[in-house]
Amino acid sequence: MSMFVIRNADASIAFFAEKASDLVLAPGQVVEELQMSFAQYANRLVLSVQGLSGQTVSFPAGEGEVIVQVSCPGQASVDLQINDLVETVTLTGGAGELILSCQNPGVFVIQPANRQLYPAAGSSLLAVVVEEA
């Protein structure tokens, strides 16, 4: 079983795919074949809120917090970029949390800081919207 990682010229991961035979690469992009399943690769870093990943989640502004679950099996920590800031999330058993404040309306875009290691796509990119109450 294999899957395919498409890297940009700067070695950052553009995206990953189940198939490679139909890929039309952009200039400088290269393809790596890995011997693992598509789902296994996708699950290397999963950002979720209340079990939801791969989609935008919304919460009303207020006093509460949003807890982002971070799953990164086999790692002790992972660096995440939250908008323009990078934060290191400590993991226990490959799992950790990131707490966001709902105090002010706005959008949190959370993605891996190291794009050569993890893609900013799929389940590793999460947008959290804090809406006007």
Add this chain to the structure above:
Amino acid sequence: MTYPLSSDVSSGQPTAYQHYNNLRSDALYLGQPAADSVSLGAFLQRYADNIKLEYLDTDRLRVPFVTTRPPTIMIQGAMCQATANVDLPSNSFSGVAATWYVFAKRTPGSSTFTLEVNTSSAETSTTRLIGEVYWDGSHLNPGTIKTYTGGALPSADYDSGWFAVANNQTYTKAHSLGQPPRLVVLLHSSVASPGAANELVQVNVAFDDVSGVNSIIGWEGTNILITTGSNATMGTLLSKRRISAAGYYRIFAWR
């Protein structure tokens, strides 16, 4: 040539050999010379109608029965027709991940058929290959079910498989159809390997910070092209079902 060749025989009239041969020619070749036509049995050897494989459970498949469109198939010369749903028994799949082939199987003494699966695609004297499905070692992947015999909705001629996506990107896929596709469907999943319980959403539009709501998919004779919107929350999907700037796409196209 006149069809039928055979004619009525009157009571008391001796049946000449030509009567028999005409009757045989009508039965086998619809009255045509043997040199100009395969036999009716050979003509219908790969006949199948209303055969469509559907996902039934984590390890089961079904050919659904519809009264007005009964599943009908020629299996190694026998004309078989279902009278109810045809379900693959549980525990038919086992072992490591692999593509499994699905067969319609006839049984002596029965005019209907059953289903069986095998990792080999070879037909036997009682089976007819009708499709395939991918077994991941513990459950079936519904998106991999293919019916070779066609049906109400034929399997897509091009299937991209799932690929991870993000906002503000262009994805180009070579469909290899040899012509512009007549129909393209783009699906969004929020998980990498969706099962039957995971909702898929058809992608019609996404949101771009500059140009607003946009259709994001195009195609020509060689490629299918997708450009996601730049918006950080709705760049890959804008739908009443959910919005996303990430997730997974899968493209189906028909020629």
